[in-house]
Amino acid sequence: MILPKDRDPRFITIRRGGTLTDLNHQLLALWAAACAEHVLYLFEAVQPADPRPRQAIEQTRAWARGEIRMSQSRAAGGHAMAAARELSGAARHAASAAGQAAVVAHVAAHELGAAAYAIKAARAAASKGEGESAGRLECQWQRAQLPEAIRELVLDDQRLRNDICWSVFDC
Numbered sequence: 001m002i003l004p005k006d007r008d009p010r011f012i013t014i015r016r017g018g019t020l021t022d023l024n025h026q027l028l029a030l031w032a033a034a035c036a037e038h039v040l041y042l043f044e045a046v047q048p049a050d051p052r053p054r055q056a057i058e059q060t061r062a063w064a065r066g067e068i069r070m071s072q073s074r075a076a077g078g079h080a081m082a083a084a085r086e087l088s089g090a091a092r093h094a095a096s097a098a099g100q101a102a103v104v105a106h107v108a109a110h111e112l113g114a115a116a117y118a119i120k121a122a123r124a125a126a127s128k129g130e131g132e133s134a135g136r137l138e139c140q141w142q143r144a145q146l147p148e149a150i151r152e153l154v155l156d157d158q159r160l161r162n163d164i165c166w167s168v169f170d171c
Contacts, residue, residue, distance in 0.1 A: 002100070002113040002165050010153060011109040025108050026064040027150045029073075032101035032114035033060040034145050036094070039121040039138070043094035046087065053098035056080035063105040070105040077102030093121035112157055112165055115142050119168040139171030 012018025013025055037057050044054070059076035062068045081099035084092045100113030119138045126134035146154055158169035 002116060002161070003107070003109055004161060004164065008109065008157070008160075011107075011111075011157070013108070020108055024150050024153070025104075027147050028108050028111040028154070029060050029064045029101070029104040031142075031146060031150065031154070032104045032111045033057045033064075035115045035118045035142050036060075036097035036101040038141065039090075039094045039097060039118045039125075041094075042090040042121050042125050043083070043087075043098070046091040047083065047095075050083050052076075052083040053080040053095040056098040056102035060101045060104065063102075073102045073105035077106075090121045090125035093117045093124055097121060109157070111154065112161055112169075115139075115158075116165040116168050118142065120166065123168075135168055136171040139169060143171070 007018075009018040009020075011020055011028075013020045013022065036053070040053060040057065043050075056073075056076040056079065059068060059073045063070060063073035077099045079099075080095050080102060084095035084099060087095065094117070097114045097117035100110045100117055104110045104114065119135045119142070122138035123131040123135040143155070158165075162169045
């Protein structure tokens with residue numbers, strides 16, 4: 001479970017009654033795509049012929065550029081998550097990160113799902129005893145990628161939802 005029971009209006013677009021601008025929604029999607037792409041190699045090493053997670057990341061970016069509809073990005077996210085269900089470990093988490101990134105177009109709060117699954121992928125891929133350290137490094141890398149316009153929003157979201165995101169944002 002990565003979404004809170006009560007929706008945070010900061011992650012609901014203005015036209016839907018929240019406070020999120022379209023530009024910041026797009027920035028959240030692009031950041032989520034970057035988080036997912038950073039660990040995508042962990043999926044592709046196991047399933048090199050399966051394009052679904054990579055396509056989901058590409059669709060996320062296409063949505064943010066206004067080239068496709070939200071429903072197309074959301075559908076690509078579902079396909080990436082289907083690819084994840086067939087696997088375990090780092091490859092599964094990497095595909096889930098891609099799926100979460102693609103559904104940010106539909107629900108902006110999935111941005112933390114992409115980041116959290118990417119951290120879980122890094123932890124799972126690490127050598128024995130190095131998982132926590134690898135997760136912290138991934139979390140730090142992600143934070144370094146945050147655009148200034150959404151930095152405080154995401155960092156606050158990580159603080160508020162860390163417990164329901166497997167406590168991966170303690171970095």
